[in-house]
Amino acid sequence: MLKKALIKSLHFFSSNIPLTWLKSISGQDFLAIFYHSISDSELPHLKHLYRVRGTALFEKDLDYLLKHFRPVGLAELIDAVYHNKKLPSNAFFLSFDDGLAECYHIIAPILKKKGIPATFFLNSDFVDNKALMFRYKASYLIEELTQKQVSTAQLAPFFHQYQLPFLDLKSGLLSVRWHQEALLDAIAVAFEVDFKAFLKDQKPYLNQEQILQMIGDGFTFGSHSQNHPTYNSLDLSSQIEQTLLSQAYLKQHFQLPYQTFAFPFTDSGVSKAFFDEILGEEKFPLTFGGAGLKHEVIKGQLQRFGMETQQLNTPKQLIHTEYCYYIIKSIFRKNTIYRN
Ligand SMILES: [Zn+2]
Structure with missing residues (x-):
């Protein structure tokens, strides 16, 4: 700080x-x-x-x-x-x-x-x-879940499952580390955010x-x-x-x-x-x-x-x-x- x-x-x-x-x-x-x-x-x-x-x-x-x-x-x-x-x-x-x-x-x-x-x-x-880096997944999820108006109450259980603190959508998703990438994938599946389609359409790499x-x-x-x-x-x-x-x-x-x-x-x-x-x-x-x-x-x-x-x-x-x-x-x- x-x-x-x-x-x-x-x-x-x-x-x-x-x-x-x-x-x-x-x-x-x-x-x-x-x-x-x-x-x-x-x-x-x-x-x-x-x-x-x-x-x-x-x-x-x-x-x-x-x-x-x-x-x-x-x-x-x-x-x-x-x-x-x-x-x-x-x-x-x-x-x-x-x-x-x-x-x-x-x-x-x-x-x-x-x-x-x-x-x-x-x-x-x-x-x-071939795949998207976990930090880029987090940023893309923030964008998509905000648009879909997913609430903190809907997201909180995913973080609890991984015993991670959860305050809000943005800080929660940005706090996910490399070894916790499966959490981002699980959230994407649950809220129908398709990383594969994003890779195919946007071609970020x-x-x-x-x-x-x-x-x-x-x-x-x-x-x-x-x-x-x-x-x-x-x-x-x-x-x-x-x-x-x-x-x-x-x-x-x-x-x-x-x-x-x-x-x-x-x-x-x-x-x-x-x-x-x-x-x-x-x-x-x-x-x-x-x-x-x-x-x-x-x-x-x-x-x-x-x-x-x-x-x-x-x-x-x-x-x-x-x-x-x-x-x-x-x-x-x-x-x-x-x-x-
Ligand atoms: Zn880098």
Whole structure:
């Protein structure tokens, strides 16, 4: 809560501080940035999770980045980490998680126009719209059940069955975790919400053909687990299995000559043993988290900063805030992630 309030006030004040100062005080001029989707129309599977940025705002983000930073691709990052090749000063690396269809329809054409490389992280279980991630199910259910005027009294028994607290439709459905996905499926069946029909009609995810075209255009792809669990809720062998099998899918279908991985949700609580198994120049040279501008003691694990928030902040607000937050954390020596 304190962090939320601080970030909110930084969105207000930080734009007055010149970016050159922020970079020089922080000593950080590399930014890794990620998004999920960009869209001008409402996406029911994302609508209740965060505010999706539109194309005009996305172009504004990119123009801001291009004005103050220089884009680098995955290969340059790997060279910088393993071969001591210096990144250009003020570099930024762009990536997109979850393999959503807008990556092909909206994002890739804009990036091509502006000459910006990017890496896209896919969940192997969802490519070709085979299934819907549980968080997207929750958002879609909120939308559909609200329209159907389903009452809290009708929903409460489902949550009691799973011994979950239940206050209202939205907070209840958003509180369901990965291992409780069956609850979302049971609610969908009971109130005739058809996830399969949604996947077929809306096609929220990329298909193989689109991915191949994007690879042909020079974009890079990595894995994001099979079905988007929270890694710190899995044991080590399941974490490794989710990672290796999702990457094996990419290798099998797209013959990628490289491997890279971005953690679904968060890498918080993931042990050093996971990285010992996964990370390395001959294995996964780079893995990515989403903890913002932060350092890692583990070589090859890089933290990214998410541009999607509950408000549609300007790129200047978002990036200046992230720098200010980094500088504040550095006073308390909270800028490095240590792992056991
Ligand atoms: Zn994700």
